[in-house]
Amino acid sequence: MTDIKQFLNELLSLPGLSAYEGPAREHIASTWKPLVDEMQVSPIGSLHALKKGFGSEPRPRILLAAHMDAIGMMVTGVTDGFLSFTEIGGIDPRLLPGLRVTVHAKRNLPGIIVMPRDALLPERKSETPVEMKYLFIDLGLSAAETAELVQIGDLVSFAQEPMELPNGIITGHSLDNRASVAAVTACLEELHNVQHAWDVWAVATAQEEETLGGGFTAPFAIRPDLAVAIDVTFAKGPGASDWRTFPLGKGVSLGIGSNVHPGFFKAVKEVADKLDIPVHNELMPRGSGTDALAMQIVADGITTLVIGIPLRYMHTPVEMVAMKDIQRAGHLLASFIATLPVDFMQNLKWDD
Amino acid sequence: MTAKTLSPVIEKEQIALLEQLSNACGILSDVGEVRKIVLEKIQPYCDSVKVDALGNILAIRKAQQPGALRVMLAAHMDEVGFMVVESEEGGLFKLVTVGGIDVRYLPGKPVLVGKDHVPGVIGAKPIHLMKRDEMQTAMDLDGLRLDVGPDGGDKVKPGDHVYFATRFQQVGSSMVGKALDDRIGVVTLATLLQYAPANIELLAAFTTQEEIGLRGARVAAYGFDPDLAIVLDSTPAHDYPSYDGSENRYFNTRLDAGPAIYVADTGTISDPRLLQHLFRVAAENGIPYQIRQPGPGGTDAGSIHKQRSGIPSVSISVPGRYAHSPVMVSRLSDWRNSLTLAHTALTTLPQDILQRA
């Protein structure tokens, strides 16, 4: 049995920025290995794992996509021992000053992000936020040592270590979207001894934060009948309280909107209701910000669904999620797949 | 010899269908009401019909000769509107716009909610209660509410789509309605299926999710894998006077000036071979046309032409005033000429049009 919480904690400690998912991918692959029949790494770095169904071939396929890439930064220049950098994924520059980071140079180097004093910046109102292009990373090394070890293009990760708060609340960086990778792992674990009819493709996608790269390419290779994006969504908390937010630890969300097939939604909702798994309707009036946005329009179109795990402080180094919600997402997926009839697609209806 | 084909016309039957479709409601892939009407209409004329994973209708009418060019025609079924996102006490709801709508159009408009067309309004503060400067500021979406009446709240829920309630009308030579963009193209396409040219394989896509990124057309084009594509859409006409009487050079298109042919827009540079064919057909048959002013905006062609190893594409639109507002106005003459242009262009489509000069 995989201890999902331990797996998640280990995963959070591994770098895996967009396009550089290697370390995270290897850990996921070794954890999934006993749970699946086949694995491949896609040309752009997604992990495609197949757990075969028990019906006769050809079997219908369901794709579970959770992106494994994390946001971070990249070195753009080295001047007198100070590093300038740019973001990978979306980061609010206001939370960077004073932050501890790891620079993945010739070896991993600890660093801090420095905000220069106003007098050294272009004329500005004092105490206004400093743009990312004026921030520096200081490694505490001499200029010569720095120049020797660091070069343009080196990656920078948040150095915040994960912490556990009471009642199974995890906080740390990269929970977006390692929390969902953990949920897919929980699903595979639960399906381990289950006779399901469909082929299950568990995919840890690459490059979601930058280009939805894995979302566009994995379904092309796999050609699933159904595809689910599992990603984090906004939990209610300081600064987040409107209709786009859901209580932390009180259940997962199911997307409603143009990236979700209403028949697919209905079928998953029924399973959740039957099992008393609390689910919230997540409205996506203009589309989903997940891999589903890409997966739906791959090739001649794919029937998609979005499951959300509520998370506070998205894209900060102190994201916060409830283990309970991760388990719920995994259980919901596994229960749906376990009862998924072979002829589901033939009976799938538009709600006309 | 080409097989003789009847020429299609816009008459009572087509206008009645447009009325039915303009009054029907459908956003993004949630276009069941529109889809049902279209399916009923086209089924008798098609060799195959299916609804795909995004809710597009993909209909095929085969050619009556071998080796015919496979031509995709696309018109989108979805319109712009709103989604209910949050309920408050007493039948009031918060809304979010879906597709490009200028929020300044909203206050004081009647709307319909959901599949049952529950009536409601978007209200506004009485002028008597306003502070002096309030009218100088645009009302924003956060301040506006859908109101379905104090006791109507149980008929509406978050996630429901909301539509302008404008009823279709024919006024002299004009058609007035809410979703002429692009139900007018939908009727044109349905009519072309009915009077399908014998010389081509007609691949008709009634698409979804056009208004939010041309998404339905993308998968439809991939699925059809046609030789070329023509998009039938509706495009804004801003052909009214400027405030100071100076020459209007931002009209995009003009009413009664004929179908609008696209050379370039945000999403597509039209295939020059198809453009030349349209210009020639129009000239030879005395069909008036105009070139839509190159610039912002786009049609399903924007995603179609990039599918697989490339699909030469062009768009023909019926001009309409006040697009993406509660009410649009288009002219019968432009619609008729669009249909004639599209039909004639298809029946005279040279077999070797794609052998680049």
Next chain:
Amino acid sequence: MKELIRSLVEATGPSGYETQVRELVQTSITGLADEVKVDALGNLIARKGKLKEGGKRVMLSAHMDEIGLIATFVDDNGFIRFTANGGVFPVYLLGSRVRFLNGVEGVIGAESNNLRDQAPAMDKCFIDVGAKDRLGCPVSVGDMAVFVRPYLDLGDRLVSKALDDRVGVAILVEALKQLQDTPNELYFVFSTQEEVGTRGAITAAYAVDPELGIALDVTKTGDTPKCDKMEVTLGKGPTVKVRDSGMLSDPRVVRWMRKTAEKAGIPYQLEVLEAGSTDARSIQVTRAGVPVGVISIPCRYVHSPSEMVDYQDVVNSVKLLVALLSERIVLEQQ
């Protein structure tokens, strides 16, 4: 190679109407490729080599199109209003000269004739082709134009419009000439419509279905007075792109390019570009995904009518490309 560059930059090829450039390329690669075709969007695709043991199917892409203008309106007095076809910066408009596809040339003026230190917005500008009225104007709505400016050879430095990306086109042509034997199946794609959203590369990549993609394009520099910070300098060699705002290069491809350059003693720079992208962006998400990389030619004043590149950078780009493609390609994991 300078003559080739000159003839390429002097051709007219706005996005979507690249015929002149394509014909030039077709002529200059005659007999060099095993197969040449033009696809539905006008991409010229030339194959060299057939897949051999240990080889890869590689797509190389340099775009033929250049930024330009489209006529949107002709007024009663024959002045032409226009919009951009690709990323045209208003700051370069006033006083520029343009040439339409039909050969008509004109100058750009602005509504206020007293502008001294201010760039007029595009919709306040017009093209004057010397027409006296609407009927006498030889330009119609929808006609496309490009900027014109004489080609300048400053010795090491070359200056012209459309070096973005005819210099990449020239490098591909030259590499095709120099390449002898290769275990790889190479598709030299001279792409269309890059400046309006890397569109040609989308369909070309779908058709080629490569195992590896490389774009050749220009990139910005950080070596002019008080410009935005960027660690790329003219004359210090082609760059190996790590990322731009449209994609991240495949780290394995970056490593392979760097190693190859170092082994062959070819100077190179590492590039992180914060605004802009290339055909590689489209190739990367094609079908089931493609590892991609980019070799960029440092270029000052990108998207102006006077772009500047260093000739040695161009020569070194060819060397690097030939070195990369002549051998078996091994992409190593980190």
